[in-house]
Amino acid sequence: MTLHITPLAAAFGAEVHGLDPTVAPDEEARGELRTAFDNFGVLILRDHVVDRRMQTYLTELVRGEEDLSDEKIATDAARQSSFYISNRIEDAAAPFGRLMWHSDGMWSDHPFEVISLYGEAVEPPVPPTRFASTTRAWNTLPSRLRARVEHASALQVPGPENFAHRRGSDEDGDLVQPVRDKDYSVTKPVASRHPRTGRTILFVSQQMTSHIDGVPSEESEELLNALFEHMYAADNVVEHEWREGDLVVWDNLACQHARPDVKLDSSVRTLRKVGWPLPPMADKQAVGSYRRIGASQ
Numbered sequence: 505m506t507l508h509i510t511p512l513a514a515a516f517g518a519e520v521h522g523l524d525p526t527v528a529p530d531e532e533a534r535g536e537l538r539t540a541f542d543n544f545g546v547l548i549l550r551d552h553v554v555d556r557r558m559q560t561y562l563t564e565l566v567r568g569e570e571d572l573s574d575e576k577i578a579t580d581a582a583r584q585s586s587f588y589i590s591n592r593i594e595d596a597a598a599p600f601g602r603l604m605w606h607s608d609g610m611w612s613d614h615p616f617e618v619i620s621l622y623g624e625a626v627e628p629p630v631p632p633t634r635f636a637s638t639t640r641a642w643n644t645l646p647s648r649l650r651a652r653v654e655h656a657s658a659l660q661v662p663g664p665e666n667f668a669h670r671r672g673s674d675e676d677g678d679l680v681q682p683v684r685d686k687d688y689s690v691t692k693p694v695a696s697r698h699p700r701t702g703r704t705i706l707f708v709s710q711q712m713t714s715h716i717d718g719v720p721s722e723e724s725e726e727l728l729n730a731l732f733e734h735m736y737a738a739d740n741v742v743e744h745e746w747r748e749g750d751l752v753v754w755d756n757l758a759c760q761h762a763r764p765d766v767k768l769d770s771s772v773r774t775l776r777k778v779g780w781p782l783p784p785m786a787d788k789q790a791v792g793s794y795r796r797i798g799a800s801q
């Protein structure tokens with residue numbers, strides 16, 4: 505198997521050519537995929553038929569898992585067999601609305617390290633998924649801003665409730681709010697260390713960061729806005745336009761993601777999701793339902 509990794513024109517992300525998803529990649533190809541994943545943060549494969557097992561295999565592979573046996577992958581795939589992002593499938597996640605920038609589970613001690621979405625049923629054009637690099641955001645952060653946050657911590661919550669001042673225009677669509685039976689939060693360094701690569705990531709987000717610790721609220725919001733402006737600038741963003749048969753695998757800590765408004769009655773947008781590693785209390789953190797945050801709530 506000969507892989508070709510083609511960097512996107514953007515500042516990060518790459519497209520993978522030459523992978524046959526019906527066959528487990530050999531050792532050399534596995535190494536190439538892992539290296540590409542750590543270097544590019546987002547890997548895109550197009551025009552493939554990928555089942556949930558192979559999607560799970562690839563998602564675990566790029567995180568560096570050693571045990572990729574058929575039995576383990578089948579078990580891990582079955583544990584998340586109902587994970588979908590869809591405006592059609594019943595009980596799917598985020599069925600409508602906009603999503604502000606975030607990393608899944610950044611309010612918990614066990615956020616996914618890797619997420620993948622597969623375009624199972626897509627009727628283009630559908631709203632894209634956008635990615636922003638947290639490692640590049642940190643590396644390019646102006647020194648004046650860096651000095652203000654390099655030793656700071658911030659409180660992370662699920663959001664986006666209470667962040668109305670960040671949500672922009674309701675004309676762009678309502679935000680989607682997951683409804684859980686418990687409030688979650690965690691305090692983490694703004695300059696966090698990526699657990700696998702050791703690189704520094706800018707760990708604040710538009711949807712999930714409440715405030716910077718120990719700073720007056722007005723100053724905290726001003727500081728966060730300056731960080732958001734830098735991280736979500738066009739030169740630090742990759743946009744993926746979905747087609748059926750696309751597999752996108754991304755580093756949930758080295759990148760954040762967002763999307764424009766999705767309507768329940770617009771074109772079919774069913775993306776099969778796999779996240780890894782699963783948090784120990786995954787079932788307890790489950791989302792019960794979703795509601796709208798915006799003008800039409």
Ligand SMILES: [Fe+2]
Pocket residue numbers: 606607608761
């Ligand atoms: Fe998400």
